[in-house]
Amino acid sequence: MALRIYNTLSRRKEDFVPVKQGKVGMYSCGPTVYDYFHIGNARAFVVPDVIRRYLQYRGYEVTLVQNITDIDDKIIRRAAERGVTTNDVVSQYTQAFIDDRDALGIKAPDIQPRATDHVAGMIEMISGLIDKGLAYERNGDVYYDVSQFDEYGRLSNQNIDDLVAGARVDVGESKDDALDFTLWKAAKPGEPSWQSPWGPGRPGWHIECSVMSTKYLGATFDIHTGGVDLVFPHHENEVAQSHGANGTPPVKYWAHNGFINIDGQRMGKSLGNFRTVRDILKQYPGKVVRYFLISNHYRKPINFSDEELRMCAKALGRLEDAVSNALFALGIGAGAGPDPELAVWDQVRRLAASGEAGRADSESAAGRLDAAIAAARAQFEESMDDDFNTAGAIAALHELATAINTFVNQDMQGQREVAEAERSAAARAVLTMMELGDVVGIIEPGFMEAQRAGGARAEQDGEGGESGIGTDRLIQLLLDVRAEVRAAKLYQVSDMIRDRLGELGVVVEDTRDGARWKLVGK
């Protein structure tokens, strides 16, 4: 089945056919770096990340460009409030953006251009628009002449007359028409400015995206993402500029994500009801926040609440537990397993490859698990093919988790001998969970890499930590002692060990094959 994308331009789902076969050019509207970004902004950054990952999974070579807007009214205002330079503001929040982005598991774009590095290109494009008679200069400002572009309003599905009725003209502007928008602003005293044919000034809001997308992706590229609120005027104007300058429609598919509401109201900086990602990350790991963001379809509004995040944390934990349950049953972990020298995932991969999916007869446990794996993958792909339906894709992962847990419980745990075919199938199930979980970015290989036979571990203690002994080994020692006292039915002692470890964040779970542990908390 073909991949389908909802296109704002046509207001319907369309089959995805890239401009160049096998390649995809994407442009994502990035941050204006004047503050920490909030959970609503985060959605606009996670959505293109998921689209990109899925397109790559589908075999496309993707180039993702995301701008950083580092010159704008809000930045200038923020710098003035604080008595610092705009550069100070920009560098502080650019770094904050990168940190928070990383915490959410959003991969860096291939190209992350900054507006101020492209002023020359903007001046060039504006000059070109003036030369073509599509733009005009007034007192050092330059405006785009909307009346010259007969498709204006198409993206936002507005007709010109209605737009005119709602348009506002700021004091001091001298536009010929209320709809005309600014390409270049004459500098006011004390503002950062660049020299231009129209005098010192700075670029308007929209022009940077036209210039940078054209430069890095060409006159026509495949997918442009952003929040729904950018449809008008930002993207409408972007289309007008780019089309005017390049003579061709700039974007094939426009994908706009819905808002995040809080208490049923739109979350917005101007309303003051926003929650920054930085703040939320103090309570929940980034992967939980990410799970929350993709638990609904990207075009639908989501309501933000702590209850919702708690539910997501539980649900995600279930997926992760299925993986660690299986690894425990397989006896695979760093420094453990049949070949302790191999890293965890190499062991899993080797084991998975040792059998052949589909070979086992469908009456066998291994055969049933392989069938469940195939079904989960099919459901995952079908959902993602349908306009990146991540909610359906996550449901597929949960079905896979159930299959893994059932298999581990019934067919592996407590069995004297587990056939190689079954071990191999379990390894394939784990690898599939990891692979698909990584496509939507909620199960991080780096995190799961830390899984080991005894449970999950913190990253730091690999070879013994400061004491030179190793937390893992100490925990294992305690668990060995506990196994002895349990065998002697000294349950007060064994429970104390479990409770005290629990206070340290080490959760101990007894199974038929012995105790396993994992770290909880962050």
Added chain:
RNA sequence: GGCGACAUAGCCAAGUGGUAAGGCAGCGGUCUGCAAAACCGCGAUUCCCCGGUUCAAAUCCGGGUGUCGCCUCCA
């Protein structure tokens, strides 16, 4: 005023013509010394309301109600 989105169990949520995925919470059961984890079972005769089309509609059409958004800086 113009444009648009959404309305599915206690909560979150998928599902665009064929008889309601998945998660969280709850209840019952299995397993366990206990706990945890896990699995199984139970839960919407029904998808905001009213009409209509159809052998068949949560899904299509008409009307209504409610919530939210864009039209102005805003993901």
